[in-house]
Amino acid sequence: MNIEDQDQRQIYLIPLFSKNYAVIDFYLSNVVFPKEAKQFPMRLAASSWDLAEKKGFVTTGFSGTNDNRYLLPTTIDQNDFLGQGGTNAKVLSYLMRPENNHYFCLEVAGRLLSSRNFLECMVAQFPPIHVLLDVGAQMLDMQSPEIASTWLSLSSERVEAIVFFDQHDQLVIMSRDGTTEPLEASQFSQKLDLCGIYLDDAHTRGMDLNLPKDFRAAVTLGPHLTKDRLVQGKNIHESQCDLTHVSYQVVCACEN
Amino acid sequence: MMFPHTGENTLLQLNMGEGKSSVVIPVVSSALADGKQLVRVVVLKPLAKQMFAILVHKLSGLANRRIFYLPFSRDVKALTASQHLLPLFDSCRRERGILVVQPEHILSFKLMGIDRAIRLEDKFSGVANTLLASQSWLFKNSRDVLDESDEILSVKYQLVYTSGVQEPLQDHPERWIRVQEILHCARKHAYRIRETYPDGLKIEQTEREVFPVIRILDAAAGVYLSNCVAEDVLMREGFRLLPQRARKAALKFITCEDSEKNASILGQYKGTGLWRHILLLRGLLGCGILRFVLEKKRWCVDYGLDPSRTLLAVPYRAKDVLTLRADFGHPDVAIALSCLSYYYGGLPDDKVILCFQLLLKIDNPSLEYEVKAILYYSPSFDIIMHCISRLGFPPAIEYRFSFKRSLE
Secondary structure: OOOOOHHHHHHHHHHHHOOEHHHHHHHHHHHHHHHHOEEOOEEEEEEHHHHOOOOOOOOEEEEOOOOOHHHOOOOOEEOOOHHHOOHHHHHHHHHHOHHHOEEEEOEEOOEEOOHHHHHHHHHOOOOOOOEEEOOOOOOOOOOHHHHHHHHHHHOOOOOOEEEEEOOOOOEEEEEOOOOEEEOOOOHHHHOHHHEEEEEOHHHOOOOOOOOOOOOEEEEEOOOOOOHHHHHHHHOOOOOOOOEEEEEEOHHHHHHO | OOOOOOOOOEEEEOOOOOOHHHHHHHHHHHHHOOOOOEEEEEOOHHHHHHHHHHHHHHHHOOOOOOEEEOOOOOOOOHHHHHHHHHHHHHHHHHOOOEEEEOHHHHHHHHHHHHHHHHOHHHOOOOHHHHHHHHHHHHHHHEEEEEEOHHHHOOOOOEEEEEEOOOEEOOOOOHHHHHHHHHHHHHHHHHHHHHHHOOOOEEEEOOOOOEOOEEEEOOHHHHHHHHHHHHHHHHOOOOOOOOOHHHHHHHHHHHOOOOOHHHHHHHHHHOOOHHHHHHHHHHHHHHOOHHHHHHHHOOEOOOEEEEOOOEEEEEEEEEOOEEOOOOOOOOHHHHHHHHHHHHHHHOOOHHHHHHHHHHHHHOOOOHHHHHHHHHHHOOOOHHHHHHHHHHHOOOHHHHHHHHHHHHHO
16 A cells, blocks of 8 residues: 555545545644634624714614614614605515515425526516516526526527626626626616516615516525515515516425 | 704615615715715615716716725725825815715724724834824714615624734644534434434434534424533543532533532632633533534535635535635634534545645654544444555554454
8 A cells, every 4th residue: 555656545545534534533633723723812893883883973874674673783773754654564565466476486306496497497487587686595506697698598589688797796788699798888778678687696685777667577585584685685676566476495494 | 864853873764766875875965065074875885886886977977076985905004094095085075075985994994993003013103093093083074874774784794803913722722622522422412312303403424434414403402412412521531530519510511501509619620621621512512502503504505615715614605605705703613614514525635645644644642543543433444454554554553453353
């Protein structure tokens, strides 16, 4: 036996020992932890309390949801207008509209659909779906550009381009010839009715896009998704009367 | 919005999709920027570009306002920051400009000042003073408008600066040896507990010597598991020699059933290594770190490895999606999750080889112990013996293993 010998390594050592927990413990105790498990004598932490502190001038803020109003720093108060009191109920009533009552489970035979299969399902819906809001972070095996190109390849000629966010938080558009450019500079910026729109979970909040009235959107749900995030995701289009196609994953959420 | 009637910091709920960001922010911020106060529009990172574009589009042409954007992080040099930022802030205020800023920038700037001030070498250089002066200028003159305030003020968010010289963890290397011991103990008891709570635990075992993926699904099963582990550990080395009474008290203390009687019995051990061991066990078992890592955190979804950054486990944002800079702040959680990441995922090929090279090189009494441990847990004894006898370990060790085998 010679540990320098490639064949012996591949046949004996590695398969036998790579998942053996005694070897792993040895590796952790001799290589990983002595080098990496370090502490600092001091940690300085800042949090939302520092953003809402009382200072020379007041701080004001607003948001579409007020679900964490009881968890705010004590230096700031939620003071809603009387006239806006019905906001939460109004949003819920959008959610409860009959045309929004379409649910669909992403699981097939106990396994989650891959992003590609999910897109295939979505493209096959009628009336067609134009907007995909991945609030539940379900499109895990693909990055946004990949999703856009897959969507384009699956959908009919009627969808000419896909709008999405690139990694620099910039709204971009990918057209059928595969080129990507900023949305403002694109010829499609005034022709959104020809486009599909994909928003990943980081960008579903507070997004303003002017969409045609008859657009239909799909929203994904996932484990630990709170109501305010779901509602924030949907706010993009609730002023437009649309159909919402919610694919959900409650089975999975319970199991986890 | 501009002048809350209470005169205090105020948040409002405004209905979505009716122009909060595109109408209210530009109107309010341009009206507030009157040359006397510095108006900062605080906006989440993913929305910052869009907000900047909206303000430029709506205000810079029509109202002739300058829109400022001064990103800040720990990477900015303190000296540069101290020299240039305050004049920029001030000109923004005087020109009635609007500053678009992310929460991270505000907090990072604040912490940098404090960090510099507590460092000895900077005490006299003036950098710290200038930074703190800028901070207090901001305190007096800034008028903040928060967009999506409930997310900005979310309880989950914090920014941490570590400060000082990095040092090894307290009680190393026992710290991680204990954690590994607890995890193996949990593995041992998991099967038995699954018999009591069939739906409380999920165990996926692939091979005999591979650490099974354990998930606690029911809180009661988790508590039971912790208690079993606590009892087991107290029967082991280190505690075996304690008097019966002290051991009972220690068990109660470790499982967080506190009473004054226990405290007085254990009082005599304070300050010893044993006491630190007990405290660590109390954190892991009584305070729920073991349950936390096996119940709340899923491998590859909530945590995993990022070899490009560190050898320890790091938080994941979603399945297989890394966070850019976050770490696990709690050392024992970080250690336990690192162990589990490697147990579940296995070692890469080159690391296995590295282990053997290290093993062959180690020249101290612990060698025997390590080799023993590895062989003891190894899959098929014959093949291992075959490998080992050719690897060139000292004959004494080889002999011991042949001997041990004949006993089995």
